[in-house]
Amino acid sequence: MDADFASQCPAPWASSDTVTLAHGGGGSLGQRLLDRLFRPHFSNPVLATAHDASVLPNPAAAIAVSTDSFVVRPLEFPGGDIGHLAICGTVNDLLMAGARPRWLSAAFILEEGLPMTTLARVVASMARTARRAGVEIVTGDTKVVDRGHGDGIYINTTGIGVLTSQAPIAPSSVQPGDAILLSGDLGRHGVAILSVREGLKFESTIESDCDLLLEPVEALLRAGLDIHCLRDLTRGGLGAALHEIAATRQVSIDIDSEAVPVCEAVRGACEVLGLDPLHVANEGRFVLFLPATQAGEALRILRQFRAEASRIGSVRPLATVPVSLRNAYGTTRVLPYLSGEQLPRIC
Amino acid sequence: MDADFASQCPAPWASSDTVTLAHGGGGSLGQRLLDRLFRPHFSNPVLATAHDASVLPNPAAAIAVSTDSFVVRPLEFPGGDIGHLAICGTVNDLLMAGARPRWLSAAFILEEGLPMTTLARVVASMARTARRAGVEIVTGDTKVVDRGHGDGIYINTTGIGVLTSQAPIAPSSVQPGDAILLSGDLGRHGVAILSVREGLKFESTIESDCDLLLEPVEALLRAGLDIHCLRDLTRGGLGAALHEIAATRQVSIDIDSEAVPVCEAVRGACEVLGLDPLHVANEGRFVLFLPATQAGEALRILRQFRAEASRIGSVRPLATVPVSLRNAYGTTRVLPYLSGEQLPRIC
Numbered sequence: 001m002d003a004d005f006a007s008q009c010p011a012p013w014a015s016s017d018t019v020t021l022a023h024g025g026g027g028s029l030g031q032r033l034l035d036r037l038f039r040p041h042f043s044n045p046v047l048a049t050a051h052d053a054s055v056l057p058n059p060a061a062a063i064a065v066s067t068d069s070f071v072v073r074p075l076e077f078p079g080g081d082i083g084h085l086a087i088c089g090t091v092n093d094l095l096m097a098g099a100r101p102r103w104l105s106a107a108f109i110l111e112e113g114l115p116m117t118t119l120a121r122v123v124a125s126m127a128r129t130a131r132r133a134g135v136e137i138v139t140g141d142t143k144v145v146d147r148g149h150g151d152g153i154y155i156n157t158t159g160i161g162v163l164t165s166q167a168p169i170a171p172s173s174v175q176p177g178d179a180i181l182l183s184g185d186l187g188r189h190g191v192a193i194l195s196v197r198e199g200l201k202f203e204s205t206i207e208s209d210c211d212l213l214l215e216p217v218e219a220l221l222r223a224g225l226d227i228h229c230l231r232d233l234t235r236g237g238l239g240a241a242l243h244e245i246a247a248t249r250q251v252s253i254d255i256d257s258e259a260v261p262v263c264e265a266v267r268g269a270c271e272v273l274g275l276d277p278l279h280v281a282n283e284g285r286f287v288l289f290l291p292a293t294q295a296g297e298a299l300r301i302l303r304q305f306r307a308e309a310s311r312i313g314s315v316r317p318l319a320t321v322p323v324s325l326r327n328a329y330g331t332t333r334v335l336p337y338l339s340g341e342q343l344p345r346i347c
Numbered sequence: 348m349d350a351d352f353a354s355q356c357p358a359p360w361a362s363s364d365t366v367t368l369a370h371g372g373g374g375s376l377g378q379r380l381l382d383r384l385f386r387p388h389f390s391n392p393v394l395a396t397a398h399d400a401s402v403l404p405n406p407a408a409a410i411a412v413s414t415d416s417f418v419v420r421p422l423e424f425p426g427g428d429i430g431h432l433a434i435c436g437t438v439n440d441l442l443m444a445g446a447r448p449r450w451l452s453a454a455f456i457l458e459e460g461l462p463m464t465t466l467a468r469v470v471a472s473m474a475r476t477a478r479r480a481g482v483e484i485v486t487g488d489t490k491v492v493d494r495g496h497g498d499g500i501y502i503n504t505t506g507i508g509v510l511t512s513q514a515p516i517a518p519s520s521v522q523p524g525d526a527i528l529l530s531g532d533l534g535r536h537g538v539a540i541l542s543v544r545e546g547l548k549f550e551s552t553i554e555s556d557c558d559l560l561l562e563p564v565e566a567l568l569r570a571g572l573d574i575h576c577l578r579d580l581t582r583g584g585l586g587a588a589l590h591e592i593a594a595t596r597q598v599s600i601d602i603d604s605e606a607v608p609v610c611e612a613v614r615g616a617c618e619v620l621g622l623d624p625l626h627v628a629n630e631g632r633f634v635l636f637l638p639a640t641q642a643g644e645a646l647r648i649l650r651q652f653r654a655e656a657s658r659i660g661s662v663r664p665l666a667t668v669p670v671s672l673r674n675a676y677g678t679t680r681v682l683p684y685l686s687g688e689q690l691p692r693i694c
Binding site for chain 1: 372450501584
């Protein structure tokens, strides 16, 4: 149990305590779980009202909304856990629309028999990441399913952000001629999950890149760049993101494969595992589309946060191939659109 | 498959098709599920933008937010299904805060092997209820978990509503002297679920009361009544709702047990099953707290929607017993606060 949590909640249960079906009923046990485990971490004036719905101030601007359920296995992995992931995932999705993340809901589906100490660690982790992101968890829900119908913890977070930019930051704004920038190296999250799941050992532990994208995105927005589109590279990785944007906007995309940063450890692991890093999930990386004339300035900003940030390609009018990869010899190949994630339950 | 669905989506899959893990990956199979199953039902201009987050207009007022995950077993039951329930539950929670429900997110955790036709029926049911409620499903998510780690379909809905009343409608507004009104008879949802789960047969099928509370709540608000609090009677039933409000507001509540309507079929089933209808979950009933002088007018309005609506009690200053029940002979007993729902996975 982490120190932060222990100091706030001095042992409200024994280390052998587990979640029971009655914790998910509408009675005093559920109330106790709420009062002793969730409220000490997620406390804020809105959550304190204890009503069916939480009332938030008038946002006085257009709002962005995003939802994600998290079913990652295992619950804790090198570089993160399901709680940290559940905050980063939804906060990042709001950022990708150019919104400032403000409020989150958190809904838990717990499996009967889950150790309370595991739940406590995950909730403490969520609270820490939410604080760093400057978001408030304003409403929540807990359900318990019988043993064998869950996998410890599933979490849904739904986020509300306030739009800060006038021009829409979306696939529909992408233009032929746009430069495509990548915020960092690829593949760490997927490889970290797979390594721990399969009990693989590499020379050095590969940690997930799971993180908030708040700082680089806010720096880009502050610089007044004409950002056309942002997209984080989660399920399906860079490959799926580029295919979705190309299909939505009806354009083609050229990628310089030598410019796509992948660290040695991830490259090695991918070779052993038979994975293509371009299709592996990330939880702290994004691509940026903007006019080529502004690419240098944007890259300078991105590199303040991650040195490996890179300009990886450009957009051109629709051709027969939606996404092509060019290598150092000038040979091009088609980047396929995979039918599904190479690794199930990555997030 | 219902007619509405069949007409919109002429057989996009064979009747033997099931959900696979790849449908939850970020690839073309997931995209196909979205395009062929979800979009035809949930289509609206916001959802069509296909981005990480959906952008909504400036609400220009305070907003209410509510989240619930639904894990009801079985997925389909007399009087409803998990899709209908997932819309009603969140829409009703927003109404209980005096908000006009506007936008919903919908996130699915599907179990590998789920028949596509089951998913299609549930999604069609959600779409129908959302249309009736006047809410738009603006963003969504689909995850697939491996067989044995789910139970067909779990759904999270998170709703945003726009506040319409100035005075807060919340437990904190309840006053000693307030009258307590109940919008209809109790216990149908819990008994309907339990009957089908346990294969029990009663003389007549008891249907769930699962329904939108939009019409009675809007009629009450339109009448300009000084509504202090609204609370729907889901997990834990009337008992849990009264206990939570009494504890939040630090008041005591007196209930006239003869005034609490329970239909003959539910009363009989509860006797056989050893349940107290006051603690059984409902999905289409609520209590209303308001000044006693306005109770007659409020009751008249409630009875336009359900003849069994009744004035069931009143609020008094805090005493030793939080919630008491008085019977026809004038004897009072303590209404206990149960530790958990009598029936797990009721919603």
